[in-house]
Amino acid sequence: MLAHLPTPLEPADRLGRAIGLAPGRLWVKRDDLTGLATGGNKARKLELLVADALARGSRVLVTAGGPQSNHARMTAAAAARAGLGCVLAFNADPPPAAEGNQLLDRLLGAVLRFVGPVPMEALNDIVARIGAELDAAGRPAYVVPVGGSSPLGASAYVTAADEIVADLGHDDVLVVTATGSGGTQAGLAARLGHRRVLGVDVGALADPAPVVRGLAADVAALVGLAAPAGEPRLLRDQVGDGYGAPTEGTRRAVRLAARTEGLILDPVYSGKALAGLMSLDPSVLDARAVVFLSTGGVPALFTSRYAGWLAADEDDPTGPPPF
Numbered sequence: 399m400l401a402h403l404p405t406p407l408e409p410a411d412r413l414g415r416a417i418g419l420a421p422g423r424l425w426v427k428r429d430d431l432t433g434l435a436t437g438g439n440k441a442r443k444l445e446l447l448v449a450d451a452l453a454r455g456s457r458v459l460v461t462a463g464g465p466q467s468n469h470a471r472m473t474a475a476a477a478a479r480a481g482l483g484c485v486l487a488f489n490a491d492p493p494p495a496a497e498g499n500q501l502l503d504r505l506l507g508a509v510l511r512f513v514g515p516v517p518m519e520a521l522n523d524i525v526a527r528i529g530a531e532l533d534a535a536g537r538p539a540y541v542v543p544v545g546g547s548s549p550l551g552a553s554a555y556v557t558a559a560d561e562i563v564a565d566l567g568h569d570d571v572l573v574v575t576a577t578g579s580g581g582t583q584a585g586l587a588a589r590l591g592h593r594r595v596l597g598v599d600v601g602a603l604a605d606p607a608p609v610v611r612g613l614a615a616d617v618a619a620l621v622g623l624a625a626p627a628g629e630p631r632l633l634r635d636q637v638g639d640g641y642g643a644p645t646e647g648t649r650r651a652v653r654l655a656a657r658t659e660g661l662i663l664d665p666v667y668s669g670k671a672l673a674g675l676m677s678l679d680p681s682v683l684d685a686r687a688v689v690f691l692s693t694g695g696v697p698a699l700f701t702s703r704y705a706g707w708l709a710a711d712e713d714d715p716t717g718p719p720p721f
């Protein structure tokens with residue numbers, strides 16, 4: 399077992415009030431509490447993917463991501479737990495020092511490869527090539543696609559949707575999630591339908607809509623459900639200057655979650671997802687329950703890029719208290 403499941407579904411009335419939702423309407427699904435090297439949404443996917451790798455006799459997990467990839471960090475942890483090797487490719491140049499997730503990647507014993515600033519879409523070909531090299535060297539490799547978003551990996555979010563429906567006791571829900579490689583949104587939509595899932599695009603893909611639509615249909619087929627009707631719901635105005643780029647809305651969202659619920663979001667994914675939710679008029683939240691999916695990613699907060707940005711316009715912490 400890699401992931402601690404089911405994760406809690408917690409009421410978030412203080413955060414809800416701050417964004418215009420009546421008591422009892424906003425919930426947080428705590429997928430930051432899945433465990434596995436500080437936790438996050440990828441633990442659910444890796445549970446299924448690592449079982450598949452072991453069944454196939456693989457000896458090494460290979461995957462890729464952005465420089466602060468949580469998926470890479472959690473793959474490294476899953477490999478350690480399963481007694482497998484791990485090779486991680488990053489679409490960046492080598493940094494002067496390992497920070498945040500990369501510090502943990504090294505601690506977990508992964509081999510890191512920096513392939514320069516190529517688009518995220520190019521990484522799946524690169525990991526396939528690394529996998530073939532390892533196979534040829536007698537180290538059978540299991541290639542985990544970027545974000546763990548194969549149909550099998552994404553199907554883990556059917557279970558997450560089941561947990562939400564069971565805890566609420568109904569399915570009149572709108573789940574709000576960050577959408578990077580698209581698997582999380584796709585798995586939720588395969589179970590709940592596209593109308594009940596709102597993905598906030600974080601800018602990892604040039605256009606996540608066809609990816610989410612295709613993956614949701616593949617996941618539904620895999621688990622024996624009908625393909626969800628309609629189109630994925632995506633909010634695409636929170637990206638800012640690109641994937642990982644800090645924005646003012648994200649800073650406000652990360653602070654609000656921390657100060658109303660003691661909930662720590664991350665600057666690349668869940669912070670942007672909450673910024674997206676905060677940007678909406680509450681009247682468009684057309685469901686009895688709004689569930690914000692907290693997906694983890696906290697290690698990135700402790701890098702110089704984001705720690706500095708988060709504190710930049712902070713009140714003087716040694717000054718008089720604001721209450």
Ligand SMILES: Cc1ncc(COP(=O)(O)O)c(C=O)c1O
Nearest residue numbers: 468578579580581582667693695
């Ligand atoms: C913290 C966090 N939240 C959300 C996501 C988005 O999930 P997906 O790639 O399935 O769209 C990721 C993906 O890397 C993530 O690391």
